Amino acid sequence: MSEPAERARKLDAVDELAAKRAEFVLDDVVYLDGNSLGALPAVVPGRIEDVVRRQWGELRIRSWEESGWWTAPERIGDRIAPLVGAAPGQIVVGDSTSVNVFKALVGAVRMAGEGRDELLVDATTFPTDGYIAESAARMTGCTLRPVAPADVPGALGGRTAAVLLNHVDYRTGRLHDLPGLTAAVRAAGAVAVWDLCHSAGALPVGLDEHGVDLAVGCTYKYLNGGPGSPAYLYVRRELQDRFDSPLPGWNSHVEPFGMRSEYEAAPGALRGRVGTPDILSMLALEAALEVWDGVSIEAVRAKSLALTDFFLECVAAYVPEGRVACVTPVAHEERGSQIALRCSPSLSTTFEQGGAPIAGDVMKRLIEQGVVGDFRAPDVLRFGFTPLYVGFADVERAARVLARTLA
Numbered sequence: 001m002s003e004p005a006e007r008a009r010k011l012d013a014v015d016e017l018a019a020k021r022a023e024f025v026l027d028d029v030v031y032l033d034g035n036s037l038g039a040l041p042a043v044v045p046g047r048i049e050d051v052v053r054r055q056w057g058e059l060r061i062r063s064w065e066e067s068g069w070w071t072a073p074e075r076i077g078d079r080i081a082p083l084v085g086a087a088p089g090q091i092v093v094g095d096s097t098s099v100n101v102f103k104a105l106v107g108a109v110r111m112a113g114e115g116r117d118e119l120l121v122d123a124t125t126f127p128t129d130g131y132i133a134e135s136a137a138r139m140t141g142c143t144l145r146p147v148a149p150a151d152v153p154g155a156l157g158g159r160t161a162a163v164l165l166n167h168v169d170y171r172t173g174r175l176h177d178l179p180g181l182t183a184a185v186r187a188a189g190a191v192a193v194w195d196l197c198h199s200a201g202a203l204p205v206g207l208d209e210h211g212v213d214l215a216v217g218c219t220y221k222y223l224n225g226g227p228g229s230p231a232y233l234y235v236r237r238e239l240q241d242r243f244d245s246p247l248p249g250w251n252s253h254v255e256p257f258g259m260r261s262e263y264e265a266a267p268g269a270l271r272g273r274v275g276t277p278d279i280l281s282m283l284a285l286e287a288a289l290e291v292w293d294g295v296s297i298e299a300v301r302a303k304s305l306a307l308t309d310f311f312l313e314c315v316a317a318y319v320p321e322g323r324v325a326c327v328t329p330v331a332h333e334e335r336g337s338q339i340a341l342r343c344s345p346s347l348s349t350t351f352e353q354g355g356a357p358i359a360g361d362v363m364k365r366l367i368e369q370g371v372v373g374d375f376r377a378p379d380v381l382r383f384g385f386t387p388l389y390v391g392f393a394d395v396e397r398a399a400r401v402l403a404r405t406l407a
Contacts, residue, residue, distance in 0.1 A: 004314045008392040017303055020388045023291045030394045032373045035338045035384025038224030047287035069279050076286045085206040090237055092272040097231040098128050100216040105136040106246035108162035108191035116161035118143045126170045133164050149176045156188035168198035168336035171376050173328040175336045179210040202337035203301045225285035233272040240268050249274035303387035304337040314399030323406040338384045371401045
């Protein structure tokens with residue numbers, strides 16, 4: 001047994017989260033793509049069968065009340081709240097991340113007030129956030145300015161209405177300074193909006209502690225809610241009576257069944273609701289969140305850092321020098337829960353075929369050998385580490401297969 005393999009065995013033996021793996025539907029594949037789609041929690045299929053056969057099939061319309069369908073968006077929001085450092089009553093679940101980014105940005109501009117007509121957006125953001133920000137800027141008469149997160153404090157001014165930032169860079173895995181940037185945005189009189197898609201469920205966020213104004217996130221990555229599971233919107237309690245959603249649907253009305261022609265917003269986080277919730281996906285998410293029972297996000301973060309550290313050690317030990325370079329920060333305070341490796345240009349003669357991205361060919365070969373990650377064109381391999389079900393032996397095997405593939 002190699003030295004890294006022996007270390008992996010010892011680390012797995014003392015892993016306090018190791019038992020959680022049994023709560024997921026897994027096979028012999030090393031699954032390192034939980035930063036795109038989390039694995040299936042074992043409890044979900046049975047729960048969904050009950051929702052379909054009994055709640056929908058037998059109770060039918062009665063389930064809106066008797067099965068708690070109507071209150072699911074805020075109930076599940078309260079279940080997510082501890083994972084992102086929020087007190088109850090500030091998160092509502094529903095719609096997609098893109099729709100919630102739109103609600104948050106337009107709502108932020110409306111809260112910012114007169115004279116503030118500029119939106120700052122993370123220049124390295126996931127494309128959809130940029131598209132939504134550009135549209136929100138057009139609709140609100142704002143100027144949109146892309147800014148690197150580290151440059152945000154110097155870019156803030158009296159005209160800044162809101163700033164949209166990603167907590168973790170989707171491509172590189174860089175963890176941005178949420179406390180410091182939030183403080184700078186608020187000190188400038190602007191509204192801080194954070195996208196938590198690549199951090200929620202992987203590391204502590206501290207929304208309440210750090211005074212975040214608005215936040216959005218998906219639930220199908222580290223929260224394991226399933227493909228297309230509904231996203232969520234966080235509205236800080238002190239701002240809820242000022243939050244003016246650009247999508248005032250009947251579900252966010254103070255009297256939804258009054259069928260009044262005039263809109264009057266409901267109190268609290270309910271203002272983030274729009275239309276009828278997607279019950280099947282929402283209740284699958286609620287069941288999936290049960291895997292978090294008894295788990296502290298601090299323990300998850302500690303294991304995440306240990307896994308990513310160990311992966312880098314194994315890559316250094318196994319992979320021939322010069323084949324890949326890590327683009328994820330080494331410093332723990334700057335690292336999310338993924339490792340991004342840039343393929344060397346010298347690999348193009350071996351892997352690039354018909355103009356396909358180098359990383360795409362490499363990842364295809366890894367998947368054929370039972371190691372599943374993903375890639376970002378043209379040359380970045382991404383490996384996501386979900387501490388609830390990824391072990392150290394998985395990490396060692398992934399690095400070993402990567403080395404064999406690149407050799």
